[in-house]
Amino acid sequence: QVTLKESSPALLKPTQTLTLTCTFSGFSLSTSGMSVSWIRQPPGKALEWLALVDWEDDKYYTTSLKTRLTISRDTSKNQVVLTMANMDPVDTATYYCARSAPNLRGTFDYWGQGTLVTVSS
């Protein structure tokens, strides 16, 4: 059974750095073709893909936020971590992690429940 679960602080102040952790089970990020992404959704708005790390530890970032994002993996702990620097109130959103399976590369077949992050002074 594939599961993903996000964890993070619920509230941050502007300029702080956000650290998001995705803990998953039911698959291995060492399996060829596997990857995990972070996707966010501001309240009432559309989904926005942020970053991806794959089985070869290759990393990809959305162009618009690339300078603020760092994604990493710990295959021994089955975790993927995303840090986002210099948080702003516009970064208030629900943050999801999602899996891309080898036969579904380029899209996302399993998602976590999401974690709401609020940025406010």
Added chain:
Amino acid sequence: SYVLTQTPSVSVAPGKTARITCGGDKFGSKSVHWFQQRPGQAPVLVISYDSDRPSGIPERFSGSNSGNTATLTISRVEAGDEADYYCQVWHSGRDEAVFGGGTKLTVL
């Protein structure tokens, strides 16, 4: 940046057919995926690679992609289909995923 354009809202009566479109440049060279998101829930993949239906998704959901427009079709619409629907592609030239702005499906 690469933009996917969706109609913000679609309304349909129960039992009828809903068609949700997604437009993008050079769509023919990209595979389009569709997600359903009910209020307060995570998105669910309902169509992958233009027209493939993942296990557990009803046959009422189908997809197509032609020219610069992809279409998600929901036949015999039910009240439980009321949700936001998002299209998505992987832009290989930029190595990033792109989502459309979403379409809110209202079942009358």
